[in-house]
Amino acid sequence: MHELLLYGQVSAARHDQVLKILAGFAAMQPRRILQRRIIYKPEREPEEPGSHLRRGGTQAVAVKQKLQATTPTQLYYTHLVQKLSEEDFGQGDSKTSDTLSADVDFEGGEEPRWSTLFEDIPDTGDRGVSIRFTNNTDLIGGDPHTFMTTSGPNRFVTEYYIEGHRFVHGNVVIFLHRILHEPGVRNLQTEPKVNPPAFEALQLLDQSGTYILEAKVRVQDFKDASVLESGVNELKGFQISMRGCVELSLPDRLTMDTRVKYTPPPGVVTKAQVQAQAQVQGQQNNR
Amino acid sequence: MSGLESLKDVALRPWPANKTDELSRDALLQQIEQLTSERGHLRDITEQSLQANIDAGKDVFNDAKEGSEDDDEEKEAPSMKERKDEILKMQREMASHLDWARFAATNALDLISLVLSADPNKRAPTSFSHTFREAGLNQGLPFGSMGVARENHEHHELKSEERQRKEEQQKRRDLVSKAARMEALDTATDEILKAARNLEKEVRRETKYWQEIVSISDKGWPIQRLRQNVRHVPFGVKYGLPEASDHFKARGFAPLRMDRDGSIILDPYLALKPKTLRVKISEGGKIIGSSQLPVESVVEGLAVEKSIRLARDSLLEEELYHEMSLETRQLLPYGVRLRDSVISADVPGTETSVTARQLLIDCIPRDDKIPDGQGHTYDWLAHSIAEALRLLLTHEHSMRLYRRTQLPSPLTARKQEKKSPPLLRTLLAMLHHLQRVDSLFIYLNTVSSTLRSAGFETPLETSREESWTKLRDTLGKSTKKDLSATDQLLDIFTKPFTGKATLTLPSSQGSQIEQLTIAIRTVIGAPTFGTEYKLALPSSLATDLGLSTENKFQSTTDVTSYLDWILSLHVAHRVLKNEYANRAAAKGNEARVTIASKGSKNGVSVKRDISVELRGGLLALHLSQESSQETHSWSGKGEDVSLKEQVKSWVG
Incomplete structure (x- = not known):
């Protein structure tokens, strides 16, 4: 599935006004959304960029191509998304025996609360909207944290919370939200909390309280030009309608990069370092 | 004239010749030029012809001839004084002529300048004559003007009659103006009053309109x-x-x-x-x-x-x-x-x-x-x-x-068709379902009471629609926050209707309770397009009788006849057979048991066929023994003899 996206900013003072405007525009009441997002990073370090290019001579040409096909060259951060409600916050300290559970009671009409979310870096195309590939899979059982750590394998990075309101206008999903996090504990955690802390204990990530307005159209048949075109047009139509209220714009592609950056491991001598050393030595010899 | 007089003494002399006889080239050219200008041509210019000309007096051309005519006037020889007067007179005359010419010329110049100065582009005081500039323009005469007169009326004295007349005129004019002013004021008042009335009307109108608007708005209309x-x-x-x-x-x-x-x-x-x-x-x-x-x-x-x-x-x-x-x-x-x-x-x-x-x-x-x-x-x-x-x-x-506010599904090439809301379908499904369920339940009730009268306890449980019975629970613990309870209630009606009946089968003591379950499902639309009956047999019965545990039927008559058959089979093959364990033998798919008589010592047993028939709520028991036949039936109305006793009385 692909997402077409536009983003805008709403200052905290204008939030109520914009909320009302959007409610009138979408002809529906805002729907409160609370989410917890947990970020995971792959355990494996990414390969050095350009390492798949042939350097120097090789003697095993045929074997090498086979190896490349199996290992992905890029690694991405992934999310675990948990839908929350107001009651879920501040249920006190969790016991050690408690674990996260994604079990769903389908008989009772429950919807899955946990899902894994993968977001690719946006496309390079220039259509006036940001386009990226995403994959959202609902989890319907088991411990989501364990699932994430073992599939990958992944490492827990951090968790944060999203609060906001959602509107739907045609195929455009409008999400006015801001990001909260629990202050102080970030570096100590090694796994997500079983119970979220009290809502009041959370702090805004952006201290000014500015809201993000995200307008999204989801497209299944990305290859079909007419479908994509209609999606883009609908999103742009929304952008035009909101002109003067909220300026929606195309975010910088690289700010939405979800790839894991390559950092050369310490102690390993790279080719560039070797060359630099050789130069220095050469200069010393010349003297 | 005087010019001509001064020419009188002039004689033409040849051009001073060069000292040398020889003419230089330039001099020659000059000569030729002179000749051409004098004669027009250079023909016949010889010494003789020139001499001839001189002789004929042709050396001097026209001018010279005129001069020779003037000579006649001078012959009169005026005196000095006379001549001076004449000259003075002539001078004056000439001066006056010149003045007049100058005057006429400046006038013409000024006129044209004035006319031209009407054009704003040509407003240059330089084009006027000096006097006009001094006397006219500098005194404030505007450009492009004609016929300007300046008069001084300071000392204009009117005569008494005229003054009287004028005063009277003035008085009359005052009166008229006063009257006109009064009239104007009058109409002005009228206008203002009219405007005020209009305004009042408008205000009343607006007030009324707004009152109605407010009253409509208060009633809750947007x-x-x-x-x-x-x-x-x-x-x-x-x-x-x-x-x-x-x-x-x-x-x-x-x-x-x-x-x-x-x-x-x-x-x-x-x-x-x-x-x-x-x-x-x-x-x-x-x-x-x-x-x-x-x-x-x-x-x-x-x-x-x-x-x-x-x-x-x-x-x-x-x-x-x-x-x-x-x-x-x-x-x-x-x-x-x-x-x-x-x-x-x-x-x-x-x-x-x-x-x-x-x-x-x-x-x-x-x-x-x-x-x-x-x-x-x-x-x-x-x-x-x-x-x-x-x-x-x-x-x-x-x-x-509700559907609109849910997260929309991702865009695809397939367009989702709008379904028309199920109104008649729901109504029809409801009517169909109730009718089918009721008719089946009536049948089951009669069967149950008939069996009871025959001595079998067959409790019957029925519910016309499953979801109605557990309505409170479903609404109570519902997780759909976006839907009101009313809508959740009504939503039940758009789903398939499912009725359920459970009939406990008559059984011998001590054995497990066995139940027949009939589910009645009504959908107007796929997959059943109507009512469907699903009959679930207990597995023991199914294995005993060699039938499948689940059967589906399309109509009430089908299911009732099948039930008749199943129940009579059950009574014959299981209840009676268990009762007379060794002596009874069931045959095939018919509800018939053959029971051998008890206690015959000589080994010849009398076999009696007993068949059970259940039809239309009537349970009949037929006994056929060689040639004789007996029948007993129950219809559910307070018979005291149970089926088992009846069989016992026959079989012994």
Whole structure:
């Protein structure tokens, strides 16, 4: 599935006004959304960029191509998304025996609360909207944290919370939200909390309280030009309608990069370092 | 003249020749030039011809000849004084001529300059003559002006009569002006008064309009400013339901026009005749019940409000009718027809009887009177049906909002078709289901009572619709926050109806309780397109009798006959056979047991065939023993002999 996206900013003072405007525009009441997002990073370090290019001579040409096909060259951060409600916050300290559970009671009409979310870096195309590939899979059982750590394998990075309101206008999903996090504990955690802390204990990530307005159209048949075109047009139509209220714009592609950056491991001598050393030595010899 | 006189002494002399006889080249050219200019040509210029010319006096040309004529005048030889006078006179004459010429020339110059100076581009004082500039322009004479006169009236004395006349004139003029002023003031007052009246009217009008607007707004109608700010139509009222289908949504808005006196003019949309849905029940072509909204008689509030309310109601009814008439296209197999804008539907269960019952649904003006000569016995049913249909449409409206606010599915090339709301389908499914369930339950009840009278305990549990029985639980712990309880309740009706009956089978003591379960499921649409009966047999019975545990049936008669057969088989093959364990032998698929008589010592046993028959709630037991036949039957009305006792009495 692909997402077409536009983003805008709403200052905290204008939030109520914009909320009302959007409610009138979408002809529906805002729907409160609370989410917890947990970020995971792959355990494996990414390969050095350009390492798949042939350097120097090789003697095993045929074997090498086979190896490349199996290992992905890029690694991405992934999310675990948990839908929350107001009651879920501040249920006190969790016991050690408690674990996260994604079990769903389908008989009772429950919807899955946990899902894994993968977001690719946006496309390079220039259509006036940001386009990226995403994959959202609902989890319907088991411990989501364990699932994430073992599939990958992944490492827990951090968790944060999203609060906001959602509107739907045609195929455009409008999400006015801001990001909260629990202050102080970030570096100590090694796994997500079983119970979220009290809502009041959370702090805004952006201290000014500015809201993000995200307008999204989801497209299944990305290859079909007419479908994509209609999606883009609908999103742009929304952008035009909101002109003067909220300026929606195309975010910088690289700010939405979800790839894991390559950092050369310490102690390993790279080719560039070797060359630099050789130069220095050469200069010393010349003297 | 005087010039000519001075030429008198002049004689032509040859050009001073060069000292040398030889002519230089330049001199020669000069000579030739002179000759050409004197004679015009260079022919015949020889010494002789020139000499001849001189002799003939031709050496001097015309000028010289004139001079020679003047010589005659001078012959008169005037005196000195005379001559001086003459010269003076001539001088004066000449001066006056010159003056006059100068004057005329400057005049002409000034005139032309003045004319030209009318053109703003040519306004240059330099083009005027000096005197004009001094005397005219510098004294303030404007450019381009003609005929300017400056007079001094300071010492203008009027004569007494004239003064009198003038004063009188003045007085009269004053009077006239005073009168005119008074008249003007008068009309001005009139105008102001008129304006004030107009303003007052306008204010009253606006007040009235606003009062009505406020009163409409207070009643809860959303008032909306019109986009094109037309005079007299500043606002409109939105009375249509927000989730109505597109056509009806567009109709749900009417501008509130201002009348001359300020009251609100009814828009054509509002003034349309309100319509209402009418449900009639006919039996054998005779109407035995009809529903209709009462004609609104109580007038409260403004006429506009009333008509807005009526228009809103009418819109709902019309949409309801519209949706249903679209729905009839899919429902032909269920006996639904649309003819003469009347939707007719067969009420199920009465197809066989002579007086077929039909539902007739149409949309009529609300003011129409109910025609006489109709039965009113089934008015309650018609009313309920009409109300149910309305409820279903409002439910559909809130479901539209609900669906709209859910996360939309990702865009695909396939367009999702809009389904028409299930109104008639729900109604039909309901009617079908209730009829089927009831007829089956009646049958089961009679069977149960018959069996009880025959000495078998067969408790029967029935529920017409599963979800109704556990309604409170489902609503209580519902997790759908976006849907109101009413909508969740109504949502049950759009789902398949499922009735359930459980019949406990008669069994011998000590053995497990075995139950027959019949599920009745009604859907108008895929997959069953009607009612389906699912009969689940207990597994022990199924294995004993060699039948499959689950059977599906399409009609009540099928299922009842199958049940008859199963129950009689059960009684014969299991109950009686267990009773007479070794002596009984069951045969095939018939409900017949052969029981050998007890206690025959000589080894010859008398075999008696006992067959059980259950049909139409009547349990019959047939005994055929060689030649004789006996029959005993139970119909569920307080017989005291149980089946087992009866068999025992026969068999011993």
